[in-house]
Amino acid sequence: MTKRRNVKSSQKETTNFHEKSKNYLSDSEIKIFLKASKKTRYPKRNYLLLLMMYHHGLRVSEAVALKKSDVNLKDSRVWINRLKGGLSTEHPISGDELRAIKRYLNSRKDKLPWLFVSERGLPLTRQAVSYIVSAVGVNAKIDNVHPHTLRHSCGFYLANLGYDLRLIQDYLGHRDPKHTAQYTRVASKRFERLWD
Numbered sequence: 659m660t661k662r663r664n665v666k667s668s669q670k671e672t673t674n675f676h677e678k679s680k681n682y683l684s685d686s687e688i689k690i691f692l693k694a695s696k697k698t699r700y701p702k703r704n705y706l707l708l709l710m711m712y713h714h715g716l717r718v719s720e721a722v723a724l725k726k727s728d729v730n731l732k733d734s735r736v737w738i739n740r741l742k743g744g745l746s747t748e749h750p751i752s753g754d755e756l757r758a759i760k761r762y763l764n765s766r767k768d769k770l771p772w773l774f775v776s777e778r779g780l781p782l783t784r785q786a787v788s789y790i791v792s793a794v795g796v797n798a799k800i801d802n803v804h805p806h807t808l809r810h811s812c813g814f815y816l817a818n819l820g821y822d823l824r825l826i827q828d829y830l831g832h833r834d835p836k837h838t839a840q841y842t843r844v845a846s847k848r849f850e851r852l853w854d
Contacts, residue, residue, distance in 0.1 A: 682810040687800055688712060694798035695790075700777075702762040704790050707774050707782070708808065709758055714738055714749050715812035715830045718784045718805040724773040729759060744831030813841035 683691060692712075695705045711721050719741050728737040734751040751759065772781040787805055795803030809830070816826045827838040 682807060682814045683800065683803070685815065687798075688811060688815075691794060691798045691800060691803070695794045697797060698790070698794065702758070702765050703774060704794065706755075706758045706762045707787065707790065708794065709755055710736075711805065711808040712812055713752065713755055715809045717741060717809060718787045721805075722772075722774060722782045722784060722787060725771045726763070726773050727771065729773065731756070731759065738831065740831035743833055745828060745833060747828065747831065749829070810841075813838065817841040 692705060692709060695701065695708050698704045707721060710716060710724075711718075714736065716724075716738070720739065723739060723741075724736075728739070729751070730736070734756050735748050736751055737748050738746060740746045766775075768775065768779060770779060774782045776782055776786060791803055791805045791808070795801070813826060813830055816829065823835060823838055823842050826841060827835050830838060832838045
Protein backbone atom coordinates (compact mmCIF):
# COMPACT_ATOMS: atom_id res chain seq x y z
CA MET A 659 0.00 0.00 0.00
CA THR A 660 1.44 3.37 -1.01
CA LYS A 661 1.58 6.11 1.53
CA ARG A 662 -0.40 9.18 0.46
CA ARG A 663 0.76 12.62 1.37
CA ASN A 664 -1.69 14.90 3.05
CA VAL A 665 -1.62 17.78 0.55
CA LYS A 666 -4.44 19.66 2.27
CA SER A 667 -2.54 19.78 5.54
CA SER A 668 0.72 20.95 3.93
CA GLN A 669 -1.14 23.68 1.98
CA LYS A 670 -2.71 24.85 5.23
CA GLU A 671 0.71 24.98 6.92
CA THR A 672 2.10 27.20 4.14
CA THR A 673 -1.00 29.38 3.85
CA ASN A 674 -1.26 29.97 7.59
CA PHE A 675 2.45 30.39 8.23
CA HIS A 676 1.88 34.03 9.22
CA GLU A 677 -0.18 32.82 12.19
CA LYS A 678 2.83 31.08 13.73
CA SER A 679 5.09 32.78 16.22
CA LYS A 680 8.41 34.24 15.05
CA ASN A 681 10.84 31.40 14.32
CA TYR A 682 13.91 33.29 13.11
CA LEU A 683 16.49 35.72 14.44
CA SER A 684 16.73 39.33 13.27
CA ASP A 685 20.03 40.81 12.06
CA SER A 686 20.74 42.28 15.50
CA GLU A 687 19.86 39.01 17.26
CA ILE A 688 22.15 37.05 14.92
CA LYS A 689 25.05 39.37 15.81
CA ILE A 690 24.43 38.85 19.53
CA PHE A 691 24.03 35.09 19.01
CA LEU A 692 27.27 34.71 17.03
CA LYS A 693 29.16 36.88 19.52
CA ALA A 694 27.97 34.59 22.34
CA SER A 695 29.29 31.55 20.43
CA LYS A 696 32.81 32.96 20.84
CA LYS A 697 32.51 32.52 24.61
CA THR A 698 32.01 28.74 24.51
CA ARG A 699 34.47 25.95 25.24
CA TYR A 700 35.34 25.58 21.53
CA PRO A 701 34.89 29.13 20.24
CA LYS A 702 36.50 28.79 16.79
CA ARG A 703 34.55 25.66 15.90
CA ASN A 704 31.24 26.78 17.37
CA TYR A 705 31.38 30.25 15.85
CA LEU A 706 32.13 28.82 12.40
CA LEU A 707 29.48 26.10 12.72
CA LEU A 708 26.73 28.59 13.61
CA LEU A 709 27.93 31.17 11.08
CA MET A 710 27.86 28.59 8.27
CA MET A 711 24.47 27.23 9.34
CA TYR A 712 23.14 30.80 9.13
CA HIS A 713 24.97 31.94 5.97
CA HIS A 714 24.08 28.82 3.98
CA GLY A 715 20.75 27.92 5.56
CA LEU A 716 22.10 24.53 6.60
CA ARG A 717 20.00 21.85 8.22
CA VAL A 718 21.79 20.15 11.14
CA SER A 719 22.35 16.97 9.12
CA GLU A 720 23.89 19.02 6.28
CA ALA A 721 26.22 20.87 8.68
CA VAL A 722 27.54 17.73 10.39
CA ALA A 723 28.04 16.03 7.00
CA LEU A 724 30.30 18.81 5.69
CA LYS A 725 33.83 17.67 4.89
CA LYS A 726 36.99 19.72 4.57
CA SER A 727 37.06 18.69 0.90
CA ASP A 728 33.71 20.51 0.39
CA VAL A 729 35.47 23.80 1.14
CA ASN A 730 37.49 25.45 -1.63
CA LEU A 731 39.56 28.10 0.15
CA LYS A 732 41.33 29.20 -3.02
CA ASP A 733 38.11 30.16 -4.82
CA SER A 734 36.11 30.98 -1.64
CA ARG A 735 33.41 28.41 -2.37
CA VAL A 736 31.69 25.63 -0.44
CA TRP A 737 29.74 22.72 -1.87
CA ILE A 738 26.42 22.35 -0.06
CA ASN A 739 25.13 18.81 -0.34
CA ARG A 740 21.43 19.24 0.39
CA LEU A 741 19.51 16.43 2.02
CA LYS A 742 15.76 15.64 1.99
CA GLY A 743 15.83 15.62 -1.82
CA GLY A 744 16.99 19.24 -1.94
CA LEU A 745 18.98 20.87 -4.71
CA SER A 746 22.73 20.69 -3.99
CA THR A 747 24.67 23.80 -5.02
CA GLU A 748 27.96 25.62 -4.66
CA HIS A 749 27.81 28.74 -2.48
CA PRO A 750 30.27 31.62 -2.25
CA ILE A 751 32.06 32.10 1.07
CA SER A 752 32.07 35.64 2.45
CA GLY A 753 35.24 37.29 3.77
CA ASP A 754 34.43 36.96 7.49
CA GLU A 755 33.43 33.34 6.97
CA LEU A 756 36.62 32.57 5.02
CA ARG A 757 38.75 34.03 7.82
CA ALA A 758 36.81 31.98 10.40
CA ILE A 759 37.34 28.78 8.37
CA LYS A 760 41.09 29.43 8.12
CA ARG A 761 41.37 30.19 11.86
CA TYR A 762 39.48 27.02 12.74
CA LEU A 763 41.40 24.76 10.34
CA ASN A 764 44.74 26.19 11.53
CA SER A 765 43.78 25.25 15.10
CA ARG A 766 43.16 21.62 14.12
CA LYS A 767 45.97 19.10 14.55
CA ASP A 768 44.13 16.08 13.09
CA LYS A 769 43.82 14.73 9.55
CA LEU A 770 40.12 13.87 9.89
CA PRO A 771 37.96 14.49 6.80
CA TRP A 772 35.01 16.18 8.53
CA LEU A 773 34.83 19.93 8.84
CA PHE A 774 33.26 19.90 12.31
CA VAL A 775 34.67 17.40 14.78
CA SER A 776 34.16 16.65 18.45
CA GLU A 777 36.92 16.48 21.05
CA ARG A 778 36.86 12.69 20.55
CA GLY A 779 37.82 13.04 16.89
CA LEU A 780 34.39 12.13 15.53
CA PRO A 781 32.02 14.21 13.42
CA LEU A 782 29.67 16.33 15.51
CA THR A 783 26.31 14.67 16.07
CA ARG A 784 22.91 16.26 15.58
CA GLN A 785 22.46 16.17 19.35
CA ALA A 786 25.76 17.98 19.91
CA VAL A 787 24.77 20.73 17.48
CA SER A 788 21.37 21.08 19.16
CA TYR A 789 23.12 21.40 22.52
CA ILE A 790 25.56 24.03 21.17
CA VAL A 791 22.74 26.10 19.64
CA SER A 792 20.66 25.89 22.81
CA ALA A 793 23.61 26.78 25.10
CA VAL A 794 24.61 29.74 22.91
CA GLY A 795 20.97 30.91 22.89
CA VAL A 796 20.94 30.88 26.70
CA ASN A 797 24.25 32.78 26.86
CA ALA A 798 22.93 35.31 24.32
CA LYS A 799 19.69 35.65 26.34
CA ILE A 800 17.63 34.72 23.28
CA ASP A 801 14.75 32.37 23.98
CA ASN A 802 13.65 29.35 22.00
CA VAL A 803 16.54 29.01 19.53
CA HIS A 804 16.87 25.71 17.68
CA PRO A 805 19.22 24.67 14.86
CA HIS A 806 16.47 25.15 12.26
CA THR A 807 16.02 28.73 13.53
CA LEU A 808 19.30 29.56 11.76
CA ARG A 809 17.99 28.16 8.45
CA HIS A 810 14.83 30.24 8.78
CA SER A 811 16.93 33.29 9.70
CA CYS A 812 18.88 32.87 6.46
CA GLY A 813 15.65 32.74 4.43
CA PHE A 814 14.19 35.82 6.11
CA TYR A 815 17.46 37.74 5.75
CA LEU A 816 17.54 37.10 1.98
CA ALA A 817 13.85 37.98 1.62
CA ASN A 818 14.37 41.25 3.50
CA LEU A 819 17.18 42.15 1.10
CA GLY A 820 14.54 41.93 -1.64
CA TYR A 821 15.80 38.81 -3.41
CA ASP A 822 13.16 37.01 -5.42
CA LEU A 823 11.52 33.76 -4.43
CA ARG A 824 13.33 31.68 -7.08
CA LEU A 825 16.80 32.76 -5.97
CA ILE A 826 16.03 32.06 -2.30
CA GLN A 827 14.48 28.73 -3.28
CA ASP A 828 17.64 27.66 -5.13
CA TYR A 829 19.94 28.99 -2.41
CA LEU A 830 18.15 27.00 0.31
CA GLY A 831 17.83 23.95 -1.94
CA HIS A 832 14.04 23.81 -1.84
CA ARG A 833 12.52 21.73 -4.63
CA ASP A 834 9.04 23.10 -3.92
CA PRO A 835 8.57 26.90 -3.93
CA LYS A 836 5.84 26.70 -1.27
CA HIS A 837 8.58 26.05 1.32
CA THR A 838 10.28 29.30 0.30
CA ALA A 839 7.11 31.41 0.06
CA GLN A 840 6.95 31.76 3.85
CA TYR A 841 10.01 34.02 3.81
CA THR A 842 8.89 36.40 1.08
CA ARG A 843 5.30 36.56 2.34
CA VAL A 844 6.13 38.02 5.75
CA ALA A 845 9.34 39.90 4.88
CA SER A 846 9.22 43.33 6.52
CA LYS A 847 11.00 44.92 3.51
CA ARG A 848 7.74 44.68 1.53
CA PHE A 849 6.01 47.07 3.93
CA GLU A 850 8.71 49.71 4.39
CA ARG A 851 7.46 52.38 1.95
CA LEU A 852 3.80 52.21 2.98
CA TRP A 853 4.01 55.35 5.15
CA ASP A 854 6.48 57.45 3.15
